[in-house]
Amino acid sequence: MATSPPCIENLLGPKLSQRATITLTSPAAALRWSEYEAPKTSIIVNVFTALDVVETIKYCNQYSLKFLAQAGGHGWGITWSLGENDVVINLRGLNTVEVNKAEGTATIGGGTIVKEIVDELFANEMHVVSGGCNCVGTGFLFGGGLGRLMGEYGLGIDNLLSADLVTASGELITVTPTSPSEDLWWALRGAGHNFGVVTSYVVKAYPWINGGVHWSGSVVFTGDRVRDVTKAIDKLKFQKPMSIHYYFVVDPSSGQPVIIVNPYYAGKAEDARIAFKPIFDLNPVVDATRPTPWDELNVDGDAFCAKGGRKVAYTSGLKKLDPGAFENIWNAYVAFINEHGVDKVGQSAILVECYSYISARAVEYTSTSFPHRDVDFQAVVLSWHNDSALDRAAEEFGDYVRKQWIATSRQHREHAYINFARGDEPLDAIYGESWRIRKLTTIKSKWDPNGKFGQYFPIPTRH
Known part of the structure; x- marks a missing residue:
């Protein structure tokens, strides 16, 4: 059994929702699709509400722990820096899909995987732009959102209407095209992994094509x-x-x-x-x-x-x-x-x-x-x-x-x-031209100056 940071079960546990759990294990490639160069941690917080994410991030900040939020766990990059006593925030408990046919929208929990999205949309005779792999999670969308229906409707990010996310300081906010955080709205759509933990998001949904x-x-x-x-x-x-x-x-x-x-x-x-x-x-x-x-x-x-x-x-x-x-x-x-x-x-x-x-x-x-x-x-x-x-x-x-x-x-x-x-x-291969990197760095320095969201292709926090 792994040794946990100071009283994680006693200090964080009571602040979590009833269904949330804390799993202590031997250091392993926790819940990952690939074991190659995977982050190896001994602490997994299984969240079921947005406030669970808030409390977990605040706890990690208080005890100077790194953290990684994941749903599908498919990211295969080699940029991880988690240590044995750092924390994986398992978002799979946030796996809800609500379809509003009248408004043409779908509200999706941050732990939902593609198959769950597709099944619920199909049951409602609707489509969204989704990934080509059933088991990938929210990162699919906030990295850009390539998918078969993008020819009809654009990238996944082009269909994003709003996102609820937890910031690096542990604040739960809603980001929209007209919210005060419009710089964050720009950054989320293509580089979202670096700017928050998305607990829920709303996308455009469309009526069936060809039945x-x-x-x-x-x-x-x-x-x-x-x-x-x-x-x-x-x-x-x-x-x-x-x-x-x-x-x-x-x-x-x-x-x-x-x-x-x-x-x-x-x-x-x-x-x-x-x-x-x-x-x-x-x-x-x-x-x-x-x-x-x-x-x-x-x-x-x-x-x-x-x-x-x-x-x-x-x-x-x-x-x-x-x-x-x-x-x-x-x-x-x-x-x-x-x-x-x-x-x-x-x-x-x-x-x-x-x-x-x-x-x-x-x-x-x-x-x-x-x-x-x-x-x-x-x-x-x-x-x-x-x-x-x-x-x-x-x-x-x-x-x-x-x-x-x-x-x-x-x-x-x-x-x-x-x-x-x-x-x-x-x-620049990942984030584009120099002006994009400068803009992302400016936004990063504002919303995440200490690089808390720095596990997945980290963006610099200063010029």
């Missing part, structure tokens, strides 16, 4: 088609209803690496097949696309929700998919799998998320802290294994892939979407 039945599924190609597939996706005109998830994965039935294109269309199957004709013209070996209810679109990715294991990730935002670079990456991926074995690294994958940015780019570029509206593709390489002895090989592989992307991305600077970033990137 809630959309179109998606796997289209499979062999590795010799990597150049053709990459070129076709790069040249595809992504209209509002369209997106693609482009994968290199190991086929579990054959144990061999394959290329999978997962197209998505918010509408009818016949319209979808016309929109994605350049993909089907390449004669895939498998076409498993089909009409799919909106609440089932993420199911195929549920295997990636498994917690634990060592997941080493690198990312880059791209303006172009270069066929030569992707052929190099395919060859490196196959070599990595063959060298280390399907049994050890077979869950490793390459993923490129390809969305329509039509609605996102209709929003003024400077109006939020999100700096990646000019990026067309978000690419991730994920090495997944259980043996720490493979960390070095995974890092070398990931670094090689990222360098291939950066060298051919046709960007004037590096781009790293914060929800996918590693933590070794230049600050």
Whole structure:
């Protein structure tokens, strides 16, 4: 049993709500999706109300403890600095979703994961912009909010109406476009992890498209088609209803690496097949696309929700998919799998998320802290294994892939979407141009001058 800071159960416990609990454990990667470079603490406060968060932050401040608030626990960066006696604030008890169909809004608790949001919205015949993984939490939205429906409605942050959050001093406030804290409103939408613990937020909700039945599924190609597939996706005109998830994965039935294109269309199957004709013209070996209810679109990715294991990730935002670079990456991926074995690294994958940015780019570029509206593709390489002895090989592989992307991305600077970033990137790759970093630093110095929210890609507190 771990040794806790001074009387945490006696001093903090009585101030928490009836359902809240304090868990003391041996230092571990508490509730995290990945154990690689994860924060290891021995204290978890399981909160159920916003005031639980307030009291926990005040307690941590009083005893000079670092803290990390999390819901899904998916952040895979390497910027953590928690110690054994620091605190994880587990937000999962704040998992509420209230839909107001008349007003076209959804009020979502800060501990809610994507599946819970999707299920409740679907039950009310509504949509919101949500992530492509069922088990991620609130960080998805406040890092920007990429998702399949962003072509129709914009980024997740473009649909945010208000947020209740606890500040670094332990004050519960509501932030809106017209609140006195308008500088915080700007910062929250794209860099929210650095400015507070969101306990609840309100987003726009929209009526079903096509009765809630959309179109998606796997289209499979062999590795010799990597150049053709990459070129076709790069040249595809992504209209509002369209997106693609482009994968290199190991086929579990054959144990061999394959290329999978997962197209998505918010509408009818016949319209979808016309929109994605350049993909089907390449004669895939498998076409498993089909009409799919909106609440089932993420199911195929549920295997990636498994917690634990060592997941080493690198990312880059791209303006172009270069066929030569992707052929190099395919060859490196196959070599990595063959060298280390399907049994050890077979869950490793390459993923490129390809969305329509039509609605996102209709929003003024400077109006939020999100700096990646000019990026067309978000690419991730994920090495997944259980043996720490493979960390070095995974890092070398990931670094090689990222360098291939950066060298051919046709960007004037590096781009790293914060929800996918590693933590070794230049600050401007994550937060954007120098003026953005200056503005974020000014806001940080006002709202969090001591860097309490500094676990996830920390923003400087002074110029």
